Every structure is written in structure tokens, then in C-alpha cells.
Amino acid sequence: MAESKSRLLYILKYLWQNTDAEHYATTADILAFLKGNGISCDRKTIPGDIAKLCDIGIDIEEERSRENRYSLSSHLFTLPELKLLIDAVESSKFITVKKSAELIEKLSQMTSIHQAAELKSNLYVSERVKPLNEQIYYLVDNINTAINRGKQISFRYFHYDQHRKEVPNNDGKRYFFSPYCLVWNEDHYYAIGYSEKHRKLGTFRVDRMKEVEILSADAAAKPADFNLPEFTRRVFDMYDGETKKVTLVCKNDLMNYIVDRFGDEVDTVPGDCGHFRAVAEVSVSQTFFAWVFQFNGDIRITAPEEVVLQYGEMLKNALQT
Known part of the structure; x- marks a missing residue:
């Protein structure tokens, strides 16, 4: 038997x-x-x-x-699915070079040796910046465990100075934090939760954390009005300005960018001389102005007047700096 x-x-x-x-x-x-x-x-x-x-x-x-x-006939993943996963691992700035290689090898074992060879033959290893800290995965695991158990965590936090040296925040003292979720944004992991120090909801970048410990104390309850999508939009996209309906005049070949930014239901009207007009609800902030600026005049704010003036003031300040 x-x-x-x-x-x-x-x-x-x-x-x-x-x-x-x-x-x-x-x-x-x-x-x-x-x-x-x-x-x-x-x-x-x-x-x-x-x-x-x-x-x-x-x-x-x-x-x-x-x-x-x-x-x-069928493995757990199809070849295109594995290709997507491998590309995501390889391109992630959050995952170290060593861990990327390990994960790609494991993913390749999810199919036959013949298809694995096809995957590897088409693999392009980019030269984008990768982290060096292998402890990141244990930090993520600890935070995730605390979330599942409904417990607080404590940790130290740091930033880099002008010499690229790690400098501890909070005078080196530990932060006490009730984690609610982990969010992936712009190639970085963030813990979102309630900060005892700041007495409000906050975010911490996981790769800037050290010595994460799970505490016996229960996590603070989520606020009744906590809305994760809205919170992440406000924090990560810095939608902290006043919301206004803004008119943009754009070159015709920039429609993709308008749709990417405002969605495929954005209000657009064809114009003259190779331009179209777009009207969208935006949070008037430096983030929005920076987005407009990157198009080097091919997208212009034309209304309302106060937003046009705010944008012009920001440009003048940048030149005077």
C-alpha cells in the first residue's frame, strides 16, 4: 500500500x-x-x-x-499568468535582487521544465534600484500577523540624512502602532493604522521600519468612518487640496494620459488646432500642478481663474528658489 x-x-x-x-x-x-x-x-x-x-x-x-x-494538461498557473507574476517580481523595487531570483525560480517550478525554459529565455532583468535589506520580508510577516491577531506593534523608524546615513526618528524611541492593513503603493509597502504618538491615523513605510515587535496589547479599534480607498487616495496621491472642476486644454495625442488620470468617463470636447478640452473634478494641490507641469505646456489649465493663478504662483516660486 x-x-x-x-x-x-x-x-x-x-x-x-x-x-x-x-x-x-x-x-x-x-x-x-x-x-x-x-x-x-x-x-x-x-x-x-x-x-x-x-x-x-x-x-x-x-x-x-x-x-x-x-x-x-493544465498546471496551477498558465504560462501568461506566470509571466505576469515573474515580471512583477523582477520589476519591484521592494524586493531585493537575491529574493527576486529566489521567487522567480520558485514560480518557474509551477510549470513544466519546458515552459520554465521559455519563461527564463524571455526574462529581462532591469537595472532599476533594488533594496539591500533582506529583513523586509520578516517585517511584513510580523505586521501581517499583528493585523490578523488584532494586536499592536512597536518599532523604530528612520530616515536618511544628506550623507545617506540612517537617522532614527522620534529620538530613537519606539513607535506604538495599531496596524489595520498593508498597502502597496508606488513600489513601496506601507502600514496603515492608528499611531499612538500622533493620536490619529497614519502611515509608515515598511522598509524604513526596524525591530518590529508584536505586542500583547489589543489594537485600537478602527474609526467608524474609516474608508481605506478614500484614505489611500488622500495620503498617497496627496489629494489634500480643495476639490474643484478644472478645465484643461490638451494636445490631441495626450488623450491616453487624460483617461489614465481621470478615468474613461472624463468629460472631453474636441477643439481646434490639434487640441481638445477636458473638464474634471480635481483636488487642487501641488501634486496636481506637478502632473500638469510634466507635459511642458501641452496640457494647460484654463479655468477656473483662481486655479490658473495658483499654478502660475507655484511656477514663479519654483523659479525663485
Whole structure:
């Protein structure tokens, strides 16, 4: 009985690693693999073992012929799905080079060796900045555990000075924090929760934390009106200005940027001389002005007048700095 169970597992392992929709394994291939792992059996046993695996939901395709061929028709992830996951890992600034390589290797094992080779042959390793701190993953794990248990955490926090040296915040004293969630924004992880020091909701970048400890004290209850999407929009997009309906005159080839920024239902009207007009509700802030500025005049604020004047004042201040 024990050998029969082991044989099933070895057959499944072989099919997982060596077959897919385009690559089959013959009965002889499977027998050779079993023999190499110290398991001997008759070739007539294989069809029955395959049937047992199919009975528990393993998607194995059988092609009957003089020598039967088998393949695992579907793995847990499709090739495009794995490609997306690998690209996300590789491009993330939050994940170290070492951990990126480890995760990519693990993801590659979620399919056959043939498809894994295709994934790796198309992999481009960018030269974007990666962190050096391998402790980040343990920090994330501790924070996530505290959230699940409903407990407070304490930690130290730091920033960089002009010499790129780590400088402790709060005079090196520990922060006490009730974490509610972890949010990924602009390639960084943030813990959102209630800060005892600041007596209000706050955010801390996980990669700037040190010595995260889970406390026995229960986390402070979330405010009744806590709205995560609204909070993240306000904090991360700095939507802290007054909301106003703003008119923008834009070059025709910038429609993609308008849709990306304001959504595909934004109010737009074709104009003259290669331009269109867009009207959108925006939070009038430096973040919005910085977004407009990056287009070098190809997007212009034309109304309301007070917003035009605010933008002009910001530009004058920048020139005088």
C-alpha cells in the first residue's frame, strides 16, 4: 500500500515537471523515472495509476497508442499568468535582487521544465534600484500577523540624512502602532493604522521600519468612518487640496494620459488646432500642478481663474528658489 501511494506521487511529480499541453511522457518515460527512484512496477500498472490521479481531479490527458502517452494538461498557473507574476517580481523595487531570483525560480517550478525554459529565455532583468535589506520580508510577516491577531506593534523608524546615513526618528524611541492593513503603493509597502504618538491615523513605510515587535496589547479599534480607498487616495496621491472642476486644454495625442488620470468617463470636447478640452473634478494641490507641469505646456489649465493663478504662483516660486 505504501509503495502504491509513493508510486502515485512520483508519477504526478514526473508529469508536473516534464509535461504540459505540448509535451507528453510515454509509459517508458514514467517507468524509467520510477526505476530511478527505486520503484519497480509493471507497465500495465501505469494506466490504473493515471486513472486514480484523474479520479481526484488531476487533469491528465491520455493518448492511447502502441505506447500510451500522458500529459498534465493544465498546471496551477498558465504560462501568461506566470509571466505576469515573474515580471512583477523582477520589476519591484521592494524586493531585493537575491529574493527576486529566489521567487522567480520558485514560480518557474509551477510549470513544466519546458515552459520554465521559455519563461527564463524571455526574462529581462532591469537595472532599476533594488533594496539591500533582506529583513523586509520578516517585517511584513510580523505586521501581517499583528493585523490578523488584532494586536499592536512597536518599532523604530528612520530616515536618511544628506550623507545617506540612517537617522532614527522620534529620538530613537519606539513607535506604538495599531496596524489595520498593508498597502502597496508606488513600489513601496506601507502600514496603515492608528499611531499612538500622533493620536490619529497614519502611515509608515515598511522598509524604513526596524525591530518590529508584536505586542500583547489589543489594537485600537478602527474609526467608524474609516474608508481605506478614500484614505489611500488622500495620503498617497496627496489629494489634500480643495476639490474643484478644472478645465484643461490638451494636445490631441495626450488623450491616453487624460483617461489614465481621470478615468474613461472624463468629460472631453474636441477643439481646434490639434487640441481638445477636458473638464474634471480635481483636488487642487501641488501634486496636481506637478502632473500638469510634466507635459511642458501641452496640457494647460484654463479655468477656473483662481486655479490658473495658483499654478502660475507655484511656477514663479519654483523659479525663485
